[in-house]
Amino acid sequence: MPTLNTEPNIADADAFYEALIDMHRDLTPEQSAAANAALILLLANQIGDLDLLRQAMAKARASVATAAD
Amino acid sequence: MLGCRGPPPMRGMRRRWGPAMADPDYQSLVFSYVRSPDQDAATPAHHPVVVVGAGPVGLAAAVDLAHQGGVRVLLLDEDERLSTGSRAICFAKRTLEIFDRLGCGDRMVAKGVGWKTGKVFFRDAPVYAFDLLPESGHERPAFINLQQYYVEGYLLDRARELPEIEIRWKNRVSGIAPDSDGVTLTVTTPEGDYRLRADWVVAADGTRSGVRALMGLESKGRVFRDRFLIADVRMSAPFPAERWFWFDPPFHPGQSVLLHRQPDDVWRIDFQLGWDADPAEERKPERVIPRIRALLGEGVDFSLLWVSVYTFACQRMERFRHGRVLFAGDAAHGVSPFGARGANSGIQDAENLAWKLALVLQGKAPERLLDSYDAERVPAADENILNSTRSTDFITPKSEASRTFRDAVLRLARDCAFARRLVNSGRLSVPATLRDSPLNTPDEEPFTGAMVPGAPITDAPMRLGDRPCWFLRQTGNAFALVHFMGADDCPPEAMCSLATGSGIPLRLLAITPAGARPPPAPRGITLIEDTEGLLAARLDARPGTTYLLRPDQHVCARWRHLDPPRVRAAMARATGHA
Numbered sequence: 339m340p341t342l343n344t345e346p347n348i349a350d351a352d353a354f355y356e357a358l359i360d361m362h363r364d365l366t367p368e369q370s371a372a373a374n375a376a377l378i379l380l381l382a383n384q385i386g387d388l389d390l391l392r393q394a395m396a397k398a399r400a401s402v403a404t405a406a407d
Numbered sequence: 408m409l410g411c412r413g414p415p416p417m418r419g420m421r422r423r424w425g426p427a428m429a430d431p432d433y434q435s436l437v438f439s440y441v442r443s444p445d446q447d448a449a450t451p452a453h454h455p456v457v458v459v460g461a462g463p464v465g466l467a468a469a470v471d472l473a474h475q476g477g478v479r480v481l482l483l484d485e486d487e488r489l490s491t492g493s494r495a496i497c498f499a500k501r502t503l504e505i506f507d508r509l510g511c512g513d514r515m516v517a518k519g520v521g522w523k524t525g526k527v528f529f530r531d532a533p534v535y536a537f538d539l540l541p542e543s544g545h546e547r548p549a550f551i552n553l554q555q556y557y558v559e560g561y562l563l564d565r566a567r568e569l570p571e572i573e574i575r576w577k578n579r580v581s582g583i584a585p586d587s588d589g590v591t592l593t594v595t596t597p598e599g600d601y602r603l604r605a606d607w608v609v610a611a612d613g614t615r616s617g618v619r620a621l622m623g624l625e626s627k628g629r630v631f632r633d634r635f636l637i638a639d640v641r642m643s644a645p646f647p648a649e650r651w652f653w654f655d656p657p658f659h660p661g662q663s664v665l666l667h668r669q670p671d672d673v674w675r676i677d678f679q680l681g682w683d684a685d686p687a688e689e690r691k692p693e694r695v696i697p698r699i700r701a702l703l704g705e706g707v708d709f710s711l712l713w714v715s716v717y718t719f720a721c722q723r724m725e726r727f728r729h730g731r732v733l734f735a736g737d738a739a740h741g742v743s744p745f746g747a748r749g750a751n752s753g754i755q756d757a758e759n760l761a762w763k764l765a766l767v768l769q770g771k772a773p774e775r776l777l778d779s780y781d782a783e784r785v786p787a788a789d790e791n792i793l794n795s796t797r798s799t800d801f802i803t804p805k806s807e808a809s810r811t812f813r814d815a816v817l818r819l820a821r822d823c824a825f826a827r828r829l830v831n832s833g834r835l836s837v838p839a840t841l842r843d844s845p846l847n848t849p850d851e852e853p854f855t856g857a858m859v860p861g862a863p864i865t866d867a868p869m870r871l872g873d874r875p876c877w878f879l880r881q882t883g884n885a886f887a888l889v890h891f892m893g894a895d896d897c898p899p900e901a902m903c904s905l906a907t908g909s910g911i912p913l914r915l916l917a918i919t920p921a922g923a924r925p926p927p928a929p930r931g932i933t934l935i936e937d938t939e940g941l942l943a944a945r946l947d948a949r950p951g952t953t954y955l956l957r958p959d960q961h962v963c964a965r966w967r968h969l970d971p972p973r974v975r976a977a978m979a980r981a982t983g984h985a
Contacts, residue, residue: 344823351828352797355812359800362808370808401818 342393430518433560438487440577440597451591451602454481455768458609459580459618461486463495463555464736464753465611466562470509471758473571474884475765475958476912480572481603483594485579485617489563492713493554493639496669497747500540501838501863502754503547504960508883511565512547515558519551520668525650527832529817531657535827536649539835544941545866546877550835552648552669555750583608583621583732590731607764608732611757616738622729626741628722629796633803634686635744636678636716638695642709643672652832654802654817658701663802663832666702673712676702677744679803686716719743721792721799728781733760740788742795745802745833752791755838756784762884762958766982771911776983779846787839794834801831838863841961848955848964848977856947864960867942869918869935878942881935883960885912886978890969891943893950894923898932901971906931909978918942957981 348354361377362370382391445452456472458465461484472478498506498515506512523540526533539549566572581600582593585608592603610618619626651666653659662679669675678698680689688694695714703709723740727733736753760780766772804810819826841847841861848860858865867878882889890902898917906913915932919925921940928934937943946954946965955964955977964977979985 344825346825346828348825348828351825352794352831352834355801355816355829355831356797358812359804359806359809362806365806365808367807370806370811374808397819397823401815 339389340387342390342397344397430557430560433489433556434491436489436560438574438576440487441575442596442598443575443601445603446596446598446601448601451604453604453606454479455606456480456609456764457590457592457603457605457607458482458611460484460610460612460616460736460738461559461563461574461576462490462611462613462736463558463562463750464757465609466559466566467505467509467754468609468611468735468757468761469572469574470511470562470566470569471505471761472765473566473569474509475762476769477571478761478765478768481605482566482572482574483578483580484574484576485612487576489559490555492637492715493556493669493673493675495555495558495747495750496552496667496675497751497835498551498553498558499747499751499836499838500545500547500549501836502751503551504863504866504879505754505758506561507547507880508758508960509562509565510568511561514561514564515553516547516551518557518561518670519553520648520670521548521551522648522650522668523549524647525652525832525835527820527830528651528653528656529814529820530655532821534817534820534830537827544868544939546868546879547866550747552667552675554669554673557670558750580612580618580621583618585622585729585731587730606731606768609735609757609760609764610732610738611735611753612738614737614741616734618732619724619734619738622732624724624729626722626724626739628720628741628792630720630722631718631743631799631803632682633799634680634682634684634689634716634718636680636684636689636695636698637714638676638678638699638711639669639713640674640676640699640709640711641672642674642703642707644674644703644707646674654813654832656702659698664702665832674709680716684716689716690714717744721796723785723788723792726781727756727784727788728777733764733777733780735760735784739784740792742791743799745798746791746795747833747836748791748795751836752787752839755787756780758959759784763983766911772982773984779844779983783839783841783844783846786843787841790839791836798831798833802833844963846957846963846981846983848973848980850965852967854947854965856945858946858954858962858965860962860964862962864954864956864962865942865945867937867945868939869942870938871933871935875938876935878935879960881916881933882914882956884958885914886958886981887914887916887956888974889916889918889946889954889956891918891937891946891948891950891952892920892923892925894920896950897926898928898934899969900929901969903929903931905971905974909975911978911982913978918948955981 469480526536581595584591653664665677667675735756953969963981
């Protein structure tokens with residue numbers, strides 16, 4: 339089973355992050371949430387491997403569950 | 408006779424400073440205005456270079472010019488004091504290397520607090536730590552923290568040792584008339600106005616540059632709608648010499664906090680306040696002290712030394728060269744404080760400019776060499792502005808979506824390395840690699856590693872004769888040809904022929920591998936042993952490899968073999984002749 343890569347994998351991480359935040363410029367919070375959902379679906383389709391996606395989902399959920407929000 | 412004076416023991420004396428000598432209280436020094444004979448001259452007195460502004464950048468520019476073949480410099484400052492308050496405190500490795508070249512690095516490092524580790528906290532827990540200089544074999548640390556008034560004081564002490572430099576306090580430039588041959592300045596003093604004639608003017612007069620305003624020029628960019636509180640406190644605290652950064656800590660919810668250690672048991676604390684904060688209110692001790700108390704906890708005694716509330720903009724002038732007037736430092740460009748890219752980049756401006764201006768003044772390079780100041784330092788400013796803007800956007804998210812992503816990154820950062828790479832509490836100052844400089848000669852042979860043409864050359868431990876030394880100390884203030892030899896090689900005679908002819912000084916360095924015992928070098932060539940092989944490794948060098956370094960220690964060309972005609976062509980290119 340493939341393992342989720344949590345090591346740095348984007349050559350210019352700061353440029354990626356800037357583009358990600360730019361994607362939301364001038365959007366309402368509702369639009370931002372919808373754009374994020376669309377982005378996740380697109381990226382999930384690109385990854386394609388359901389095992390990897392399940393690992394990513396588990397990691398994402400755990401990050402919220404363990405942080406005392 | 409120098410035009411600047413301070414209280415005893417400095418009055419009227421030129422002295423060499425050692426680390427053991429006690430420092431004066433630089434913040435309290437007052438430099439008297441002294442009338443200059445120029446003020447009584449019938450026609451405006453002529454000066455090759457007038458530097459405006461005796462801050463870190465103006466002082467560094469003046470000292471550097473004096474080092475570049477003894478250029479005579481007049482330094483004007485509208486004030487009579489050095490920096491009040493600690494202001495810029497983080498001085499990067501590259502800046503320390505420049506200070507070494509200027510002859511005051513040892514004092515800075517002896518006084519400063521060296522550090523290389525940064526720790527990031529999110530809410531009540533540590534997220535991760537980073538190391539800014541993970542490898543050894545460098546003379547200087549990643550950073551020192553040192554109050555700006557010490558940096559200015561040490562640069563000033565150095566300037567006073569140099570007979571080429573004259574400083575005039577309470578001399579404000581109130582008029583400027585550039586033409587094709589020079590600049591006529593009107594200078595306002597407590598005793599009225601007088602005029603000066605300069606071949607060149609370096610405007611290092613800060614964010615609100617008077618010279619820039621007089622010339623009708625602007626520095627434009629993005630103003631950030633946020634306010635920050637700086638507090639310097641004196642205390643005995645158990646924290647290590649590290650940079651600590653909190654996102655949304657329990658003691659200052661919803662905002663960021665930065666803690667830095669300075670010399671003299673002084674600590675810098677930086678609180679994000681938000682745009683709606685009232686600067687006048689926030690400066691009051693009754694507002695500041697509870698914020699600090701919340702961070703330190705009860706039972707820690709401290710005294711408040713200096714408080715400031717600031718905003719910032721990321722901006723720059725369209726061009727830094729305007730004919731005979733050259734802008735440097737905050738006058739030319741501005742960044743947020745996150746990343747320590749303000750003073751550090753300004754001092755890099757000064758060093759980029761000094762050797763070029765000296766060669767032009769000495770008639771050894773055409774005026775167009777100064778266009779390369781613009782071509783090199785504008786992209787460097789853009790790199791600093793980009794990094795500084797990204798850090799600021801991460802630290803102070805401007806939208807709900809941005810804050811959601813930031814907090815998600817911080818939550819993931821505890822156990823995902825990729826997310827740690829995204830956490831941005833400031834990308835700390837590293838010197839720009841001048842990749843696209845017109846002064847570079849492109850590689851014709853393959854090389855690997857970071858020392859590409861345009862890069863500031865790296866340091867390495869070496870041996871000169873019987874004594875250990877550092878590579879960077881053997882370079883700078885002149886061009887240097889660095890030739891790597893094999894174990895059984897002799898320095899090539901061809902090197903010697905390169906040292907003469909162009910009129911531009913060229914230092915010849917032959918690098919021997921560890922343990923080699925070469926015969927005595929021909930006159931004019933300095934043999935240096937690469938004791939740990941680190942220089943060759945860092946420069947991807949093999950026997951025969953030859954680097955040409957500029958007076959500011961940047962690589963301008965490199966080859967796998969020493970070929971005098973190619974070296975001459977690269978020298979011509981690097982001095983604006985080609």
